Amino acid sequence: MKAVVYEETGGSDVLQVRDKQPAEPGPGEVRVRLAVSGVNPTDWKSRAGSGQGSTRLKAPKVPNQDGAGVVDAVGPGVLDLHIGDRVWLWDVAWGSDEGTAQEYAVLPAAKAVPLPDSETFETGASLGIxxxxxxxxxxxxxxxxxxxxxxxxxxxxxxxxxxxxxxxxxxxxxxxxxxxxxxxxxxxxxxxxxxxxxxxxxxxxxxxxxxxxxxxxxxxxxxxxxxxxxxxxxxxxxxxxxxxxxxxxxxxxxxxxxxxxxxxxxxxxxxxxxxxxxxTVTEGQKRDAVAAVSEALAAGALRVGDEHGLPLTRFGLEETAAAHDAVEHGTVGKVLIDVAALS
Known part of the structure; x- marks a missing residue:
C-alpha cells in the first residue's frame, strides 16, 4: 500500500510517499481503508516540530489526525464495528505513528465512528479536530x-x-x-x-x-x-x-x-x-463530544462544501506536502486529501 511518512521534523519536504505493508489489527483495533484524509493546523505543526532545527524520530510517522473510509479488518474483542462499515476517524495520529495519510490505517476501534450512508467521506474527514x-x-x-x-x-x-x-x-x-x-x-x-x-x-x-x-x-x-x-x-x-x-x-x-x-x-x-x-480533554469530554457530533451529523446539521460555508480544497495522496503547505498558508475552508475512491 501507499503511505506518506516523515522520519524527521521540518518543512513539508520531509514528507515522502512510500510502499508499506498493511498491519493487522490487534485486540480492540480495526483497520480502515481510507477514502479521504483531513488536514488540520496541528498536522503541519507536528510535522514541523519546534522550528529550532530538525529532530530525528524514533520511527517513521504517518501524518494527519482525521479521515474517513471503510472498515477493512476487525481485531479480537471489537463488537460494534464490522467489515464494510463506513466510518469517520478522530485523533488517529495522537500518541501513534499511524496517521490517515495512507491507504490503510490501524487504530483503536473507539476512534472509528459510524458514518451515515447519507453523508459523504469528505464530510466525515472534515469532522475530527x-x-x-x-x-x-x-x-x-x-x-x-x-x-x-x-x-x-x-x-x-x-x-x-x-x-x-x-x-x-x-x-x-x-x-x-x-x-x-x-x-x-x-x-x-x-x-x-x-x-x-x-x-x-x-x-x-x-x-x-x-x-x-x-x-x-x-x-x-x-x-x-x-x-x-x-x-x-x-x-x-x-x-x-x-x-x-x-x-x-x-x-x-x-x-x-x-x-x-x-x-x-x-x-x-x-x-x-x-x-x-x-x-488532552478528559475521556468523559471526548465521549460526550463524539456522541454529540455523531447525533448532529445524523440530523444533517454538520455539512461541508461551499454551499454550507466550508469550501473544500482537495489534493491527491502524492500531494500531501502541498496540502500541508495550503493549511499552513491559511487556505480558507477545509483541505482534504483524496486517498482512494470508495463507495
Whole structure:
C-alpha cells in the first residue's frame, strides 16, 4: 500500500510517499481503508516540530489526525464495528505513528465512528479536530450542558470569532443545532457569505465594523460564551461583550504566543477562561463530544462544501506536502486529501 511518512521534523519536504505493508489489527483495533484524509493546523505543526532545527524520530510517522473510509479488518474483542462499515476517524495520529495519510490505517476501534450512508467521506474527514474542538468550546460554560443536543443551548448567545475557519464553521453549526443565537466575526465579505451559509444569525466584519458595538446591537444582553481563534487580538472586545459569568474558550495559538488578561475587568464580570486542546480533554469530554457530533451529523446539521460555508480544497495522496503547505498558508475552508475512491 501507499503511505506518506516523515522520519524527521521540518518543512513539508520531509514528507515522502512510500510502499508499506498493511498491519493487522490487534485486540480492540480495526483497520480502515481510507477514502479521504483531513488536514488540520496541528498536522503541519507536528510535522514541523519546534522550528529550532530538525529532530530525528524514533520511527517513521504517518501524518494527519482525521479521515474517513471503510472498515477493512476487525481485531479480537471489537463488537460494534464490522467489515464494510463506513466510518469517520478522530485523533488517529495522537500518541501513534499511524496517521490517515495512507491507504490503510490501524487504530483503536473507539476512534472509528459510524458514518451515515447519507453523508459523504469528505464530510466525515472534515469532522475530527474541528468539530470535537468546537463541542468542547461550546460546553465550557459552567452554566451550560456537558453534551450538546437539540435545544441544549436554547436561550444562550454565542460569539464565534473567525466564523469562516474549520473550527468556527463547526461551532456555528453545532451551536445552531443546539438552539443558540450565533454571532460571528469575519475579515471580508466572502467569508461573511460563508458564515451566513453555515448558519450564523449575525455576521460582523471586524475590519469595517466596531465589534463591541455590533455585538451589543445584535445581542443587547451580551453573549454567554465566546469561541475564540485569536485571543491576543480579540480578548479586549470579548470581555466587553460577555454576560456576567460568561466563558471565553481559547483553542488556537502560534508557538510562543501569549495573551494579556485584563484582571480587574475579568474579576468584575466573573469571567471564566477555558484553554482547549482537544487531544488532552478528559475521556468523559471526548465521549460526550463524539456522541454529540455523531447525533448532529445524523440530523444533517454538520455539512461541508461551499454551499454550507466550508469550501473544500482537495489534493491527491502524492500531494500531501502541498496540502500541508495550503493549511499552513491559511487556505480558507477545509483541505482534504483524496486517498482512494470508495463507495
Amino acid at each position: 474541528p468539530a470535537l474542538t468546537a463541542h468542547r468550546a461550546l460546553t465550557a460554560n459552567e452554566n451550560g450542558p456537558a453534551r450538546l443536543s437539540p435545544g441544549s443551548l436554547s436561550g444562550h448567545a454565542v460569539l464565534v470569532t473567525g466564523g469562516a475557519g474549520a473550527v468556527g464553521h463547526a461551532a456555528i453549526q453545532l451551536a445552531r443545532w443546539a438552539g443558540a443565537t450565533v454571532v460571528t466575526t469575519v475579515s471580508d465579505e466572502r467569508k461573511a457569505g460563508l458564515a451566513r451559509r453555515a448558519g450564523a444569525h449575525h455576521v460582523i466584519n471586524y475590519r469595517t465594523q466596531d465589534v463591541v458595538e455590533a455585538v451589543r446591537e445584535a445581542v443587547p444582553e451580551g453573549v454567554d460564551s465566546v469561541v475564540d481563534v485569536n485571543a491576543p487580538a480579540n480578548l479586549g472586545s470579548d470581555v466587553e461583550v460577555l454576560k456576567p459569568g460568561g466563558t471565553i474558550a481559547i483553542y488556537a495559538a502560534n508557538p510562543g504566543e501569549s495573551v494579556t488578561v485584563p484582571i480587574r475587568e475579568s474579576m468584575a464580570g466573573n469571567i471564566r477562561y477555558q484553554f482547549i486542546l482537544t487531544y
